[in-house]
Amino acid sequence: MNPRNRLNFSGGPGALPQSVLEQVRESIDAVPGVGLSVLGISHRSDWFAAVVAELEDNVRRLLGVPAGYHILFLQGGATQQFTMVPLTLMQGSQVPADYLHTGYWSGKAIAEARREGPLRVLWSGEGEGFGRLPSDGELDFAADAPYLHYVSNETVEGLQFHRLLGRDDVPRVCDMSSDFLSQPCPVDQFALIYAHAQKNIGPAGVTVVLVRDEVIGKAPEDLPGFLDYRSHAQAHSNFNTPPVFAIYVVLLVTRWLLGEIGGVAAMAAINQRKAGLLYCALDGSDGFYRGRSAPADRSLMNVAFSLPDVHLEQAFLAESQAAGFTGLAGHRSIGGIRASIYNALTVAEVEELAGFMADFQRRHRR
Ligand SMILES: *Cc1c(COP(=O)(O)O)cnc(C)c1O
Secondary structure (H helix, E strand, O other), rough: OOOOOEEOOOOOOOOOOOOHHHHHHHHHHHOOOOOOOOHHOOOOOHHHHHHHHHHHHHHHHHHOOOOOOOEEOOOHHHHHHHHHHHHHHHOOOOOHHHEEOOHHHHHHHHHHHHHHOOOOEEEOOOOOOOOOOOOOHHOOOOOOOEEEEOOEEEEEOOOOOOOOOEEEEEEEEEEOOOOOOOOOOOHHHOOEEEEEEOOOOOOOOEEEEEEEHHHHHHHOOOOOOHOOHHHHHOOOOOOOOOHHHHHHHHHHHHHHHHHHHHOOHHHHHHHHHHHHHHHHHHHHHOOEEEOOOOHEEOOEEEEEEEOOOOOHHHHHHHHHOOOOEOOOOOOOOOEEEEEEOOOOOOOOHHHHHHHHHHHHHHHOOO
């Protein structure tokens, strides 16, 4: 393996498809048909308006987004959505918003929302070390909550909901930052979906928001302009200077999904094969590799596991790094190992990692 072309198994920013990176390289010199570097094209140009329009259209096609939704490209990351969501939907409600505490990132969302108004933690996995997700029987959703918030894929712990949560009469809000466009998604069941680009669909700097028109229509009138979805909707995601480069790369990724992969159902099939390879490696290791999450809640994006002791984990990280695999250290909050296998990593590349794992185990088994 060429050491200058390491495989990126990082939790984020994640790998991007080779064909996209080639087009990005070209566009830094000059965007075809424009003759300017993408880094210096005006956000007021016709070209950029067409980029935003095509990207919106591609997301609509990929996910089958029905009429009645705005698609926005915002800054501030998922973290800014942790605040914009309660600012928009709590509206002085005396009834608390329902939040699920299933891992590191939902915990961050809860901390920010608490600053804006009352919330209820409907279920928390903290006491059990976030090793699993709740079953339906453990969830008693309030009928009068202003909204329900959850994280579809807990990136740090490697936990993913494989079902829809909540009640049809309470607006569902979901942070899909680490599994957006990795599989089909019933958009019409959500009032608001947000996902930053840097895990699965592009570089850092842009966050995709799918929001029902009525949510925007009912937003409080006195929000700061930058934190009001209305401003961004009216300005077609051009309220102030947007991250033109990041948005362009996300457009290239959606073209890749549509043209080379064949859509999100095909992407999901590939992602299932990749995750299957690694979970098989864990399950077939006689306890050498220990999966972190309950089997029913295993993430298809982030495979988190540990080894029998910390010295073996350090050896695993050092040897994998030397063999050309990067980003395998677990999140700093929990340690261990985490292999993030976002859309752009191929089946063959994940097979290489599974091969390395088998070899490492042979050499280090006691
Ligand atoms: C990485 C991550 C975040 C943090 O997003 P920022 O863009 O850094 O604010 C939030 N939610 C989830 C699920 C994540 O994986």
